[in-house]
Every structure is written in C-alpha cells, then in structure tokens.
Amino acid sequence: MSQDPILDPLNAAQREAVTSPSLATLVLAGAGSGKTRVLTHRMAWLVAEQGISPYSLLAVTFTNKAAGEMRGRLGSLLDGQELGPRGVDGMWVGTFHGLSHRLLRQHAREAGLPEGFQIIDSDDQLRLVKRLIREAELDENRFPPRLVASMINGFKEDGLRARHVVPGDDPIRDQVIVIYKAYERVCERSGLVDFTELLLRATELLRGNDALRAHYQRRFRQVLIDEFQDTNALQYAWARLLVGEDNGIFAVGDDDQSIYGWRGAKVEHIQHFSRDFPNTHLIRLEQNYRSTRTILEAANSVIARNQGRLGKNLWTEGDHGAPIRFYRAFNDQDEANFVVEQIATAVREGHDRADCAVLYRSNAQSRLLEEALIREGMPYRIYGGLRFFERAEIRDALAYLKLVANRHDDTSFDRIVNRPTRGIGDKTLNEVRQAAREQGASLWDAALILLAENRLSARAGGALRQFMTLIEAIDQQTINDELGERIEKTIDKSGLRALFEKDRDRERGEAKIENLDELVNAGRGYVMDRDTAEEMGELEAFLAHASLEAGEAQGAAWEDCVQMMTLHAAKGLEFPQVFLVGVEEGLFPHQMSIDEPGRLEEERRLCYVGITRAEQQLTITCAESRRLHGKQIFPMPSRFLGELPPDLVEEVRPRAARAATAFGARRPEGEPGPRTHKQNETGFEIGQNVRHAKFGEGTILDCEGTGASARVQVNFGQHGAKWLILSYANLQPA
Numbered sequence: 031m032s033q034d035p036i037l038d039p040l041n042a043a044q045r046e047a048v049t050s051p052s053l054a055t056l057v058l059a060g061a062g063s064g065k066t067r068v069l070t071h072r073m074a075w076l077v078a079e080q081g082i083s084p085y086s087l088l089a090v091t092f093t094n095k096a097a098g099e100m101r102g103r104l105g106s107l108l109d110g111q112e113l114g115p116r117g118v119d120g121m122w123v124g125t126f127h128g129l130s131h132r133l134l135r136q137h138a139r140e141a142g143l144p145e146g147f148q149i150i151d152s153d154d155q156l157r158l159v160k161r162l163i164r165e166a167e168l169d170e171n172r173f174p175p176r177l178v179a180s181m182i183n184g185f186k187e188d189g190l191r192a193r194h195v196v197p198g199d200d201p202i203r204d205q206v207i208v209i210y211k212a213y214e215r216v217c218e219r220s221g222l223v224d225f226t227e228l229l230l231r232a233t234e235l236l237r238g239n240d241a242l243r244a245h246y247q248r249r250f251r252q253v254l255i256d257e258f259q260d261t262n263a264l265q266y267a268w269a270r271l272l273v274g275e276d277n278g279i280f281a282v283g284d285d286d287q288s289i290y291g292w293r294g295a296k297v298e299h300i301q302h303f304s305r306d307f308p309n310t311h312l313i314r315l316e317q318n319y320r321s322t323r324t325i326l327e328a329a330n331s332v333i334a335r336n337q338g339r340l341g342k343n344l345w346t347e348g349d350h351g352a353p354i355r356f357y358r359a360f361n362d363q364d365e366a367n368f369v370v371e372q373i374a375t376a377v378r379e380g381h382d383r384a385d386c387a388v389l390y391r392s393n394a395q396s397r398l399l400e401e402a403l404i405r406e407g408m409p410y411r412i413y414g415g416l417r418f419f420e421r422a423e424i425r426d427a428l429a430y431l432k433l434v435a436n437r438h439d440d441t442s443f444d445r446i447v448n449r450p451t452r453g454i455g456d457k458t459l460n461e462v463r464q465a466a467r468e469q470g471a472s473l474w475d476a477a478l479i480l481l482a483e484n485r486l487s488a489r490a491g492g493a494l495r496q497f498m499t500l501i502e503a504i505d506q507q508t509i510n511d512e513l514g515e516r517i518e519k520t521i522d523k524s525g526l527r528a529l530f531e532k533d534r535d536r537e538r539g540e541a542k543i544e545n546l547d548e549l550v551n552a553g554r555g556y557v558m559d560r561d562t563a564e565e566m567g568e569l570e571a572f573l574a575h576a577s578l579e580a581g582e583a584q585g586a587a588w589e590d591c592v593q594m595m596t597l598h599a600a601k602g603l604e605f606p607q608v609f610l611v612g613v614e615e616g617l618f619p620h621q622m623s624i625d626e627p628g629r630l631e632e633e634r635r636l637c638y639v640g641i642t643r644a645e646q647q648l649t650i651t652c653a654e655s656r657r658l659h660g661k662q663i664f665p666m667p668s669r670f671l672g673e674l675p676p677d678l679v680e681e682v683r684p685r686a687a688r689a690a691t692a693f694g695a696r697r698p699e700g701e702p703g704p705r706t707h708k709q710n711e712t713g714f715e716i717g718q719n720v721r722h723a724k725f726g727e728g729t730i731l732d733c734e735g736t737g738a739s740a741r742v743q744v745n746f747g748q749h750g751a752k753w754l755i756l757s758y759a760n761l762q763p764a
C-alpha cells in the first residue's frame with residue numbers, strides 16, 4: 031500500500047474537505063476537530079497533487095505564532111517537493127495585518143503611501159490621539175484618548191474615512207470626527223500607518239485598482255482562512271476582494287469560538303459565506319482528537335447553555351482521562367502558589383514546562399503568577415500582554431531608530447526630543463507643534479523653520495538644534511553598519527544607556543539596560559527574507575517587524591518555558607496541561623459582560639475556548655479573596671463552574687498548611703503577621719552562604735520583608751554588600 035503523508039493522517043470527512051473540488055469550501059466544526067490540520071493539508075495537497083505553486087496560495091492565520099507553526103508543518107508535509115528558492119518562508123501565510131503590510135510594501139505608491147511608510151502600534155496611536163486632543167484644547171475627561179482612538183478604529187473598520195463620516199446630533203461624536211480628520215492629516219504627512227489602516231488601505235487598494243485586483247485574483251489560486259468566525263467586516267471585505275470568478279476560497283471556523291464580537295468580529299459571516307459564494311461546499315467535522323472524554327464533555331456541557339448555536343455534536347474515541355481538578359484558594363496569592371506547585375509536580379512527573387499553560391481572563395492577573403514562578407526559578411513565557419517591544423525603554427530606543435529612518439515620524443519625535451532631558455521644555459515644543467499645524471509640516475520640518483527664522487530663544491534653539499544634529503549624526507555614522515551595530519550605537523549615542531545607568535533604582539536601571547542589550551541581540555539575529563529585502567531597507571524591515579510580528583511573545587524562544595496568556599490569545603492552541611485561573615464572578619465572566627445576555631454568551635464561548643485547549647488535564651482555580659484594581663474583593667465562584675457536570679470534577683482540598691505558611695501569603699490590611707524568625711519569612715538565615723549569578727558567592731547579613739518584597743542583604747566581598755529582592759535575585763544556597 032502506498033503511503034500518502036497528506037491524506038493518510040485524516041479521517042473521511044477531513045479528507046473530503048482537503049480534496050474538495052469546489053471553488054468555495056466552508057468547514058464548520060468544533061474545537062479540536064482538525065480544522066487547522068485540514069487547512070494546512072489542503073495547502074500541501076494543492077501543491078503536491080494539483081501542481082499549484084506554493085506562492086499562489088494565500089493563507090490567513092490568527093496570530094504570527096500560528097503562521098509560523100503552519101509554515102513548519104507545510105515544510106514537513108512538502109518535504110521533497112521542489113518549492114522554489116524561497117522555501118516555505120516566501121509563502122503568503124500570515125495574519126490579516128501581516129499580509130496587508132506585505133501588499134502595501136509592494137504597492138506603496140499605488141496605495142498613496144510613501145515608500146518608507148512606518149507602522150505605528152496601538153500605543154503610538156494612543157499617544158498621537160492624546161496629543162491631538164490636547165492641541166484641540168479638549169478636556170481629556172470628556173474625550174478619553176482610549177475611547178477616541180477606538181472610535182477612530184471603529185470608523186476605519188466600517189470602511190469610513192473622516193470625510194465619509196456624517197456629523198449627527200451627538201456633539202462628542204462630531205468632535206471625534208474633527209480629531210479623526212487631524213489624525214488622518216498627521217499620519218498622511220508623516221507616512222504613518224496604524225494597524226487598522228493596514229487593512230483599510232489594502233482593501234481600498236484592491237477595490238480601487240481593477241488591474242491590480244485582477245492580477246492578485248489570477249495569482250492566488252486559493253485564499254484560505256483559519257478562525258473564520260472571528261473575521262470582522264473589513265477583514266471579510268479584504269478577503270472577498272481577492273476572490274474572483276476563477277479562484278477559490280477555503281475557510282474553517284467554529285461559531286462556538288467566536289470571541290472577538292467586542293472588536294467587531296461578526297459570526298454572521300459564517301452565514302453570509304454561502305450567500306456570497308454560490309455552490310459552497312459545506313463540511314462538518316465531528317470527531318475531536320485533542321482532549322480526553324472528560325474534558326470534551328465538560329466543554330460541551332458549558333457551551334450547551336448558549337442560545338442560537340449552529341449546533342454541533344463533538345465526540346471522541348479517547349479515554350475518559352483524569353477528572354477535572356478544582357481548587358478554591360483562600361486568596362490570589364495562594365492560588366498562584368497552588369498553580370506553580372502543580373506545574374512543578376507535572377514537571378517532576380516528566381512533563382516539559384512548555385506542556386503547561388496558564389490561562390487567565392485579564393492581563394493584570396499574570397503578575398502574581400509571574401512572581402510565584404520567579405520564586406520557584408521556573409522560566410515562563412507570556413504571549414500578548416506586556417511584551418518586549420512594548421516596554422518603555424525599548425520603545426524609546428525604537429523611537430530613535432524610527433526617527434533616524436524617517437525624520438517626519440512625529441510620534442517618535444515627540445517621544446524622544448527631550449528624552450533624556452536636554453532642556454527642551456513644553457513651551458518650546460508647543461511652539462514647534464503650533465508651527466507644524468500652521469505650515470502643515472512635520473514636527474521636524476517645523477523645527478527647522480523655527481530655527482532658520484530664529485524664532486526660538488537662544489537656549490531653547492540651541493538645545494533643539496543639538497538634538498537634530500544628534501539624529502543626523504547617528505544616521506550618518508551608522509548607515510553602513512550592520513543592523514545590530516546600528517542599534518547598539520544608536521542606544522549609546524542617544525544617551526539612553528547613560529540615562530538608565532544613572533537610574534537611582536539600580537535593579538530597575540539594570541533590567542532596562544538588559545532589555546536594551548536584548549534589542550541589540552534581536553537586531554543581530556534578524557534575517558530578512560528575500561521578498562522583504564527587495565522592498566525595503568534592513569532597518570525599516572526590522573522596525574516593521576518590531577511593531578507587527580515579534581510582539582507576541584517574550585522570553586527566550588529556545589528555552590523550555592511555562593506558557594502564560596489570556597484566554598483570547600489561546601485560541602487555536604493546545605497544551606497537555608491547562609490551568610484556568612481566576613474563575614470567579616466579576617472576573618470571568620467579566621463584570622462588564624454580566625448584565626448583557628449577548629456578552630455573557632461571548633464570555634461562555636471564551637470559557638469553551640479555554641476548556642478545549644486542554645489535552646490531558648484541566649485544572650480550574652478561583653480565590654475567595656483577591657486584590658483587584660487596588661481593592662480587596664471577595665468574589666463568588668463563577669457561574670461557569672456550576673455548568674460543569676459535577677461527576678467530572680474533583681475538588682482539591684485546601685491544605686491547612688498551605689494557607690498558613692503560604693510563602694508571602696497576604697494578610698488583611700493592618701493585621702500584623704505572626705512573629706516568626708527571619709529565616710521563615712525569606713527562606714534564608716543570617717550567616718548562610720549563597721550564590722548569585724552575577725555577584726558570585728556571598729554571606730547573608732540581614733533579612734527583611736515578606737512575599738514579593740522580601741529582601742536580603744548579602745556581603746559579596748569584592749562587590750560589597752547589597753540588598754537584593756528575593757523574587758528577582760534567584761539566590762541559590764552555596
């Protein structure tokens with residue numbers, strides 16, 4: 031019997047989908063039924079069996095991580111096939127944003143963008159909006175920048191430019207339209223493109239340019255979309271423009287996993303699909319290959335409470351597996367300790383750390399868990415959330431690099447003109463901003479004009495000139511350097527390194543410098559693929575990559591790390607061990623969603639997504655008390671817990687000992703803790719010998735504090751005596 035690596039590992043329904051002869055195919059199926067596998071095998075099949083060039087396929091994934099994984103699988107499925115010089119890396123596999131960016135790079139002029147346009151991320155966008163609100167002399171309480179930015183993005187998602195939005199009788203909205211206009215002007219002038227703009231521009235480009243649209247419809251034989259239930263109207267319009275009479279579309283999705291309704295995603299697109307693409311071949315998959323029967327039954331039982339589902343019947347041939355573990359912690363600290371203990375046990379039993387995923391509803395929940403992991407010396411990785419490229423010092427360095435690459439990048443100019451401080455005050459800056467507004471020029475050009483016309487005081491003018499000379503000098507002196515070198519010199523010459531070296535809080539300063547060094551490493555390790563190299567310079571490509579791609583994870587990729595992420599970020603992924611934490615009313619379902627049936631159902635779908643990430647063991651935790659937004663609260667366990675079949679759940683009894691000695695367990699405010707010996711509080715004794723990765727061996731001189739703020743003073747001989755925070759120092763007994 032001949033072996034077929036593409037079709038053999040599929041069941042009959044999956045095979046039917048992969049080999050669908052129809053130009054429009056929709057796979058509608060529950061979690062873990064192999065939708066992503068089908069989509070990947072479909073691509074391999076089109077290449078291997080239908081002779082379609084791998085570069086004539088376009089596949090949309092939900093995250094860059096998913097795109098990377100898909101490339102990896104395609105690489106092994108197509109092993110031995112002649113792929114062309116660029117291999118799987120040259121394939122059009124990516125997120126809506128990433129693919130739009132690639133299109134716009136290749137057709138910047140047709141899209142009305144300067145060749146060197148730059149992407150601004152949501153944080154840059156917020157800064158810019160804030161500045162415009164201030165410039166318009168509006169009250170930030172009435173016009174919260176976050177709200178204004180999200181309204182602007184909302185207009186864009188509806189395909190509306192500022193000139194298209196009709197003012198109405200809502201004065202707030204009317205004012206936002208005015209800000210939107212100003213925002214468009216600045217972006218246009220500075221060559222800045224925000225995330226939603228990437229999609230809107232690409233859509234307008236394809237819609238308005240018949241020849242180009244026809245070209246891409248001929249080029250892409252098939253457009254494939256994963257996680258179709260979460261496409262918003264703009265993304266759907268984008269995809270439809272790429273599909274003409276003669277090429278095909280292949281989408282896979284699950285209405286029960288639609289979790290981005292709050293961001294404009296419309297599950298209705300699943301229903302529109304068959305209308306928009308006549309003769310759609312609809313396929314359902316019902317066998318789940320991911321989870322144990324216990325986990326699958328739990329997920330089915332929760333999602334069954336939702337109304338108006340398209341309806342599915344998921345089953346598995348798998349074993350019952352272990353019961354779902356449930357732990358009700360006495361507080362959030364105890365919860366974190368419990369989770370870390372369980373992970374440590376799983377690792378002792380032979381699991382990789384990366385087999386364990388901790389999923390939470392809100393980003394803020396990660397901190398206590400992180401601290402507990404650090405205390406255990408357990409490396410972890412956070413997807414989403416505060417990411418490497420979002421840290422303040424990294425953003426500072428990137429702003430220097432961006433301004434070096436493009437003088438008209440106003441957002442970057444604004445960020446660093448007086449960072450480190452060089453005596454350029456608000457008054458001077460306001461004059462520059464004013465001049466920029468009057469002249470319709472960038473801040474850089476406006477500053478040049480003010481200097482040329484001697485309109486600034488001698489001191490302010492001198493400082494500003496010095497800054498601009500610095501930027502020019504960095505550009506000239508680094509332009510021929512390798513990227514890593516270029517970044518390193520920029521960090522040094524900008525004065526950022528010196529600034530953090532002077533930080534009064536030494537640990538903090540050092541951490542920042544370490545991050546900057548990591549940025550240099552990122553530059554050294556950065557490799558452009560060939561397509562990108564044809565379209566832009568290395569620095570521009572790296573900056574785009576920083577805004578767009580690498581932001582999904584922090585922590586060393588090669589290390590075996592515990593995986594941490596929000597439930598939203600976990601979509602499409604799977605892990606042998608899943609910890610669902612903070613399953614409490616008000617947190618999950620989220621307070622804002624509790625009173626609205628529609629939003630409550632979306633929370634329930636999120637819960638379904640969470641449960642179905644688990645392959646072997648699901649552990650659910652909640653806490654009886656927790657500190658949230660600066661207040662102590664006493665939440666009830668989530669209603670979703672009551673929706674689990676009780677016979678599938680095994681409650682872990684709290685260990686009295688854990689509560690009493692929980693390392694750093696928080697006491698209610700004002701209540702003194704039990705008097706204990708110092709070594710009980712910090713785990714170290716005075717006089718003990720310890721080892722530190724950087725300072726070497728030393729002797730404990732003193733101990734103080736508890737929990738996250740526990741510190742010890744260590745005499746390191748030639749390095750002197752230092753106070754170290756235990757949760758960061760990773761001290762080992764010597």
Ligand SMILES: Nc1ncnc2c1ncn2[C@@H]1O[C@H](COP(=O)(O)OP(=O)(O)OP(=O)(O)O)[C@@H](O)[C@H]1O
Nearest residue numbers: 039040041060061062063064065066067319320602
């Ligand atoms: N026919 C099959 N035989 C064996 N394993 C399979 C088969 N189909 C899928 N799997 C495995 O089942 C798991 C789930 O598949 P996949 O991730 O493609 O599901 P999915 O429907 O995309 O899930 P989600 O809705 O969570 O995105 C994967 O580990 C996959 O390799």
Ligand SMILES: [Mg+2]
Nearest residue numbers: 065066067602
């Ligand atoms: Mg999937």
